[in-house]
Amino acid sequence: MQSLRSCFQELSGGRPTVPITRFREFFGKIMPKVSKESLELFIRPYLVNGDEVDHKQLLESLMCGLDEERDRQLQAAQDEVRSLKGALSRHPLEFTVGQYNILAGYMGNNMEPWFLYGIDMPPEKRKQVFKLHGERKADGKPANPGWPNYVKGILTPEEIQKVEEEHQKNFAWETRKDRLLDVIGEMDADLLSLVECDHYEDHFKPALERLGYGSTWRKRPRPSSADGCCLAWRRQLFDLVAEESVEFVAGCWLRESGSC
Numbered sequence: 001m002q003s004l005r006s007c008f009q010e011l012s013g014g015r016p017t018v019p020i021t022r023f024r025e026f027f028g029k030i031m032p033k034v035s036k037e038s039l040e041l042f043i044r045p046y047l048v049n050g051d052e053v054d055h056k057q058l059l060e061s062l063m064c065g066l067d068e069e070r071d072r073q074l075q076a077a078q079d080e081v082r083s084l085k086g087a088l089s090r091h092p093l094e095f096t097v098g099q100y101n102i103l104a105g106y107m108g109n110n111m112e113p114w115f116l117y118g119i120d121m122p123p124e125k126r127k128q129v130f131k132l133h134g135e136r137k138a139d140g141k142p143a144n145p146g147w148p149n150y151v152k153g154i155l156t157p158e159e160i161q162k163v164e165e166e167h168q169k170n171f172a173w174e175t176r177k178d179r180l181l182d183v184i185g186e187m188d189a190d191l192l193s194l195v196e197c198d199h200y201e202d203h204f205k206p207a208l209e210r211l212g213y214g215s216t217w218r219k220r221p222r223p224s225s226a227d228g229c230c231l232a233w234r235r236q237l238f239d240l241v242a243e244e245s246v247e248f249v250a251g252c253w254l255r256e257s258g259s260c
Contacts, residue, residue: 005059017052095237098189102180104198104227110167111147118166119159128154173199181207192232200230208232214240221247 011026012018018026020043027039034042046058110117113126113133133150135143144150148160155163170176177199184192192213197204200217208215208230215232219225233240 012055016054016056017048018055020047020051020053023053023055095190095234096188097191097193098184098187099193099195100180100184100187101195102197102227104196105173105177106198106226107196108171108173108176110163110171113150115171116151116155116163117170118162119155125154177203181211184208185211190234190237192230194230194232196227197230198227200228204230212236214238216240216243218245221249 007026007030011022023043024039027034027043031039043053043058046054046061048054109115113129116126116129129151132144132152132154133142137143144152148155151160168175184194192208192215194204197217200215205215205217212235213232214235215230217228217230219228
């Protein structure tokens with residue numbers, strides 16, 4: 001509104017009226033699609049002395065029309081909101097739920113025998129890898145500890161290199177942590193369950209907040225595990241009233257020794 005007043009003030013140069021020729025030129029620039037006939041009809045009520053335009057009266061008329069249009073649009077929006085509220089009150093609300101196995105950062109290792117992506121791994125070949133991986137010495141320690149000891153003689157050096165390259169490309173945490181957020185965003189779920197989730201405080205919690213979610217996280221009860229479960233909710237739809245976690249632990253005769 002103020003910019004329009006400034007334009008009219010600049011156009012008039014402080015005079016109460018503006019020559020009609022100058023006014024036509026001004027409106028031709030700011031409203032080039034308006035026909036000459038329409039412009040003449042628009043200006044006619046504000047002519048004085050035949051060839052001068054009372055710009056103040058014209059401006060007040062414009063401002064009044066803009067105020068009326070603004071009020072009309074506001075009333076239409078309020079009516080639409082009331083209509084939507086009424087429609088929602090007559091129908092049950094629906095929401096979407098998404099679950100995603102994050103594969104915890106410390107678990108994302110393509111060199112594990114159950115992964116080994118990037119090469120051809122028929123069942124028999126994988127069975128041989130599992131056999132070497134599970135072999136134990138007389139004292140119970142692994143006979144082929146660490147990568148690539150449990151694949152030597154089964155995978156070629158070229159295959160070992162391809163497995164390692166696949167790890168860096170798709171498994172390493174730094175290369176996939178932002179891709180996980182892309183997938184979560186594409187899910188567009190109202191409630192989220194993220195399992196095998198670690199890096200909660202330093203990655204997922206702030207990222208979920210930026211995506212419009214509130215969240216909570218509980219660690220897996222096994223002492224040796226660093227991951228857990230994250231539950232997130234769209235803040236526009238849900239509020240966290242209270243929370244309580246219940247741990248489900250499979251029975252294990254070694255539990256008391258801390259080995260389970």
